[in-house]
Amino acid sequence: MPNDELMTQAIDEVYFTLLRNFKGDLLRPGGDRHDEARTIWNGIVARSPGLIVRCDGVSGVQAAVRAESAANVLTAIRCGGHSLAGFSTCEGGMVIDLSRNALGER
16 A cells, blocks of 8 residues: 555544544644644745644543553644744644644734
8 A cells, every 4th residue: 555545544534533522623634724733934934734733631632642652653733833944734643733823813
């Protein structure tokens, strides 16, 4: 099975695991807000993660890390999205987005 298919299956596994109890946003390609959420400061880096996880607090981050670790998913962490090299995003994997403030706003 090609790597893209394996990553898609792993992302699906993470998504359905988090969907059960996650308090935050789970954004998939083709869904509302995914295109806007995947954009980072460096416009030259245009990657499309398979899942963007916007956590509402520490428990959300912990759940996301546990799920991605169990599924062995390529993961990037976004804080401000200002990585010149594009390390705050990835292609096909999962982005754990920590860029929201305590009120859950951007």
